[in-house]
Amino acid sequence: MKINLRIWRQANGDSPGKLVNYTLERVNPNMSFLEMLDLLNEQLIKSEQSPLEFDNDCREGICGSCGMVINGIAHGQAKLTAACQLYMRNFQEGETITVEPWRATAFPVIKDLVVDRSALDRIIAAGGYISVRNGAAPDANSLPVNKADSDRAFEYATCIGCGACVAACPNASASLFTAAKIAHLALLPQGQPERKLRVKKMAEQMAQEGFGDCSNHGECQAVCPQGISLDAIAKMRREYIRSLF
CATH class of the missing domain: 3.10.20.30 (Beta-grasp domain)
Known part of the structure; x- marks a missing residue:
């Protein structure tokens, strides 16, 4: 053709x-x-x-x-x-x-078509990790996790960090990317120690990198190759409010 x-x-x-x-x-x-x-x-x-x-x-x-x-x-x-x-x-x-x-x-x-996406790496470095010693896989099975929470955490964890959400957003917001990691870890017991600090640091880093804020257009969800929902951003908002108290 x-x-x-x-x-x-x-x-x-x-x-x-x-x-x-x-x-x-x-x-x-x-x-x-x-x-x-x-x-x-x-x-x-x-x-x-x-x-x-x-x-x-x-x-x-x-x-x-x-x-x-x-x-x-x-x-x-x-x-x-x-x-x-x-x-x-x-x-x-x-x-x-x-x-x-x-x-x-x-x-x-x-x-040409190559852009510097290291800003996403810096958002993860700001708080998208856990510090607890998790042990090997058998040890992880000893921590009971609600099935609904486990399924939602897995959905958010499928983010591949491509940046399509940023490219599609009229505000060039990285909210879906950032929210996916925050929501993923907030739903699991391993993510609890840094839970409040994580959302503050990642949100602050996102703003420092020059990304816009979310205004609920939904373009990010429409182009996400993993189908991550806007629910993640709502979860991030709730986590941020929770971190203030």
Whole structure:
């Protein structure tokens, strides 16, 4: 199939960027989106042009590396799908596809589609951890956890830290990402020692990094490849209020 591409090219964070047009003629519908970009890079290298830079690693929708905006939607139009798991059969013959990096002040462009997402790491470092000695797996089984709480904690723990929530949010808020970790640990006994301090530190770090606040648009939930609900943000709000007393 033939695909027309409009891709954001930017040499570095200090240089102006622009959308550049490319055409691919031999795209297999069973290719993943990233395999299609690999094909583009082969074409660019053969013509002695600079290859496109884009983040990727596992290509299995697990690591969260492959963040990009496809036709105006973080990760593309397929629901509950990271960009690496999006396939070219989701597009039409001759379609024009626009590909851009995550857009947020806290995610400065490094090159082309690659952005610096280390702000998310710093939010986790501020409080998204436990300090108790948990022991080996058999010891963990000795701590009874309510099944409903366990299921909810697991849902929140599935966050892959891709940053799609930030890219989709009109406020560039990292609330869903931050809330997922806060809610995950707040529901488990291992997370109780730092419970109050955790939410304060992570919320403060999120603000310091330049992310906006949540105004309940729900765009984050719509594009999250793991389907994490806005309920996590409500849980974070309650945890923050709880930490004040």
